[in-house]
Amino acid sequence: MAGFFTIGRTIAMLLVVVFLAASAALTFFLVYEQYSRQSAQLISDSVWISKSGSQLPLAIHYKDERVLEDLLGEYFGPDAVVYAAAIDTLDNPIAERTRGLGENYQSALFSEVRENADPLDVAQLSSGTSIMGPSYLEVSIPVFSYINPLEKDVARDEFGNRVAYSRNEGAQHVAGYVYLGIDLTKVEQSVTDYGIRIGAASLSFCLVAILLILMFTRRITAPLSNLAQLAQDISAGKLDKTFKARGRGEVGQIASMINNVIKELNSYKARLDVDHQLLSMKVEERTAQLSKRNKELSKAVQEVTETKDRMRRMAYYDSLTDLPNRQLFTEQLALLMRIAKREGHNLALLFIDLDNFKRINDSLGHSAGDALLREVAQRLSSSVRESDLISKYLDAHSKIDVSRLGGDEFTVVLHKIENQDVASTVAARLLEALRQPMLIEGHEIVVTPSIGIALAPRDASTVEDLLKRADTAMYHSKNEGRNNYRFYSSAMKGSGVGRLKLETDLRKSLERDELLLHYQPQVDIRTGAIVGAEALIRWQHPEHGLVPPFRFIPLAEETGLIVPIGDWVLEEACRQQMSFQQQKLALPKLAINVSSLQFHGKFADKVAKVLIESGLSPKRLELELTEGVIMGDAKASIESLHNLKKLGVRLSVDDFGTGYSSLSYLSRFPLDELKIDRSFVIDYNKSQNDRSLIEAIIAMGKSLNLMMVAEGVDEDDQFRFLYGQGVQVIQGFLFSKPLPVDEFVELMRNNPFPAQIKAILDQ
């Protein structure tokens, strides 16, 4: 932006100032000139008057006052002369005249005016001040005389003749002086008018000149303004204007050059626009490609991350419960044990196994079993407070506060505990949490856990050993009545069996002939006669001693080993029953447990084969199938059960009441017996509800004309209750635990139960 001070305006202002200053100076000069000229003219006129006549020297010579007054009047021609006096050579005034004297006029001393002047010269003295200078001018003009004023005796006529003759030329003597007072303000007044005229003329000239100059400069600078505007437009990117300038001078040349430049710029801009558009299109294309690549990359990264996460989850997490699996548990426990050892604090491992989970799984089906495990996992997790220390050492994905090792086995790790009371508190909390009924697929289920606790480094220094110790403690807890927890102690040493080792050993148990059967009598509730027995498997482990079935049957079922083991039980039971028979020990029936894996195969063929091979009468063999097994696929079970029934064997429903039997199905199964589950016997007197429940179960069995057997009876009042309800057969610790064959033979030979029953009833 050129702003106000364009070249044109600057030149114009400069010229205006110069012109105005020049005109003012000129006017002042002329006025001053005029003033000086008028003043000089006034003096020279007065001198001429003084010289022009002979009357004046004569009148002075003769001091003729009257004549002199007249003669002095000649000096008053110009307005400026306000005082006139005739003075002799001794400065004595002879005559004087005044005109309009100002108040401030004060005539100077005549001698003062002539003080330094030659007597023959005109002398002058300024006094007062005005705009132009002094306001008054005192002038002393010598009046020459041909006659020496000292000549006193010259006659008037002679004097006149001499003056006339000489015409005052060549006069050698000063007769006196004319003294004039000139008011310079009057001179100024006349000069001022002159000055105004001159000023007006000069100003007019100036204005005309300025106007012309402005027009001229405008004409010269207009192309420059246009150029500036054009340059501004070009810098703003506006290239649609050209430079219009007339003539062929420098401006014309510049115009043509600039127009060429604009033309070039326009074509450059057009090329640039095209390039820009092409570039934009390229950029857009590249951006789209990049964003596509980016999305693909993000997707790939996400997929890789998801796959990694999935693989990690698959490798380290249990898909059913989302809890850490055995792999993660083992790895992280090793780390935590190292930390515990290094920092000198204790760590507790709680090994949790659900009691009777298999039964629930069998009776309600796998989806219910899965739902139950999920619920258990959830309850365990919410009952275990996250250890701050674990959080410090392990990331969120590596915590093993609660893990699932497989099946119904869970673990809880308590890091940095002060003493074992902490583990007791947590174990009690876990028992309480799990004890609450669970609603699984519409069924209210109560599960009880058995918990084994081992401490590191007190009980073990390796993960494997710690797990074994906790497992052993859990086994003891289960053995001692379930729904409880036990700490590992060195006294338990040797009784624990690690799962992997257990599986390996179990596979070899058949070949090594380590399996055996114990027999638990079934007693007639009224007579005390042994009306049957249940053959219960045991495993005589070379290192761990006698292992109870709940420790290996679930594993056998998981691994499928239950089929050959079940076949062995069938064969051994039939062989033993034949042996009893041969020993003349009348055992009306011997019951064996049949697992679902056996039952759903070609089990009837197997039984038929064994019966034939052993020579045992089918009616002496009873097959116990859990309610869950037969109701799991009730339609298929009807056929299988009929196939078995055709053989002549007895069929019994084990754990009756824990499953969800349909009465219509039950009536279609060829059953002989219902075994009321032990839990109903235990709970019969807990509440009126429990009592009504067992009464209903018994009533149902009776209505189906089935033999009612109560198992798990180990107290007198339970016996009396069942007696009162019309249950026919009792099996339980009240009479006998499962016994090795020798002891059982002995029991059969010396049956103590009639007396025992009598004693109970007599109480």
Ligand SMILES: Nc1nc2c(ncn2[C@@H]2O[C@H](COP(=O)(O)O[C@H]3[C@@H](O)[C@H](n4cnc5c(=O)[nH]c(N)nc54)O[C@@H]3COP(=O)(O)O)[C@@H](O)[C@H]2O)c(=O)[nH]1
């Ligand atoms: N498939 C097969 N399963 C088998 C076989 N042998 C046993 N089993 C299963 O193992 C479960 C546990 O058996 P066990 O430890 O032998 O326990 C039995 C009894 O000792 C116990 N019982 C009997 N009376 C009482 C009592 O008064 N109190 C008390 N605490 N326990 C008692 O009950 C078990 C017998 O139960 P059941 O079979 O339901 O009649 C066992 O449940 C079998 O499922 C096998 O050869 N094959």
